Amino acid sequence: MSRLLGIDLWIKRDDLTGFALGGNKGRKLEYLLADALDQDARVVVTCGALQSNFVRQLGAACSVLGLRCAAAVMRSPYPRGFSYCPAPVDPAQGNVLLDELLGVDLRVYPDGPWEELYERAEELAREYEERGQRVYRIPIGGSSVLGAYAFYQAAFELRRRAHFDAIVVPSSSGSTHVGLAYAFYGSPTNVIGVACDPEPDLQDDLTELSIQLEHLLGLGRPIDGRYLTVRFEFVGPGYGLPSEEADRAIVELARTEGVFLDPVYTGKAFAGLMAMAREREIRRRVLFWHTGGVPALFAYPDSLRAAARRRERPERGPIEGHDRA
Numbered sequence: 001m002s003r004l005l006g007i008d009l010w011i012k013r014d015d016l017t018g019f020a021l022g023g024n025k026g027r028k029l030e031y032l033l034a035d036a037l038d039q040d041a042r043v044v045v046t047c048g049a050l051q052s053n054f055v056r057q058l059g060a061a062c063s064v065l066g067l068r069c070a071a072a073v074m075r076s077p078y079p080r081g082f083s084y085c086p087a088p089v090d091p092a093q094g095n096v097l098l099d100e101l102l103g104v105d106l107r108v109y110p111d112g113p114w115e116e117l118y119e120r121a122e123e124l125a126r127e128y129e130e131r132g133q134r135v136y137r138i139p140i141g142g143s144s145v146l147g148a149y150a151f152y153q154a155a156f157e158l159r160r161r162a163h164f165d166a167i168v169v170p171s172s173s174g175s176t177h178v179g180l181a182y183a184f185y186g187s188p189t190n191v192i193g194v195a196c197d198p199e200p201d202l203q204d205d206l207t208e209l210s211i212q213l214e215h216l217l218g219l220g221r222p223i224d225g226r227y228l229t230v231r232f233e234f235v236g237p238g239y240g241l242p243s244e245e246a247d248r249a250i251v252e253l254a255r256t257e258g259v260f261l262d263p264v265y266t267g268k269a270f271a272g273l274m275a276m277a278r279e280r281e282i283r284r285r286v287l288f289w290h291t292g293g294v295p296a297l298f299a300y301p302d303s304l305r306a307a308a309r310r311r312e313r314p315e316r317g318p319i320e321g322h323d324r325a
Ligand SMILES: *Cc1c(COP(=O)(O)O)cnc(C)c1O
Pocket: 023, 024, 025, 053, 054, 141, 143, 170, 171, 172, 173, 174, 175, 176, 177, 262, 265, 266, 291, 292, 293, 294
């Protein structure tokens, strides 16, 4: 893939973090669930899309620690003000099957705006509280300041080893991106978030999280909001909706490196990386932070099969300057 893109590509394999089929949420959970245990919680309540990777890893972590995990989910939640387009997602496969294996109390609500999903999660938390159980609430995607702290820590795994000109990471609930951006702020490494949600509010969420992280760390080093770069042009039709570019990136990376991406987050971010490398917006040594999500592949069989078939009969020529024969 380095040769194909004309960059020195490295991949941080957080898809292989090891716990409950891997992914970026495992790092956040180390801190979030320590906090839940400190507060003597018996139940952890969160929310997400039906194919949430966070719910899967949270469900596993709760089960290991003897906590109940409950999640309010919608098959295809959408941003208020955007038109509703249901994701072509298999409601029973992928992460949902794993949630069932893990015994998650998964409450599936009819699709609605994200704000409505957050209200359903709050109702669910109160339901457990009315039964006399102490509840620990976790915002969507584990993006409290502790989630950002986990990725601030994760960044130090890299800094010791190599210098990167750019780091490309998917950005959705924002704490992964913010933690990394904070750690590299003031260094020559440019951290680029690729949005997986079309809402421009993401930019405000990132700024807010970075302020909270700064307070937590007490380093007196506020981050300039302009450094929290998010690229919105690779979202495709919307959150959780497949894009041809992402699906093509999934097929390309699988066939060149044997590394699988997912259709909701990393496929889109990697499609962004490929486009930015071709435009020479990112150069030299580039790190792709692979945040996982691979179980969701199995919930999107139709769009992925179509992408695999398109790849058999490429309509486009070889990538410029390279003979792929
Ligand atoms: C949750 C998730 C992300 C986004 O991380 P945030 O910290 O929520 O921005 C990216 N990739 C995968 C696979 C995820 O599950």
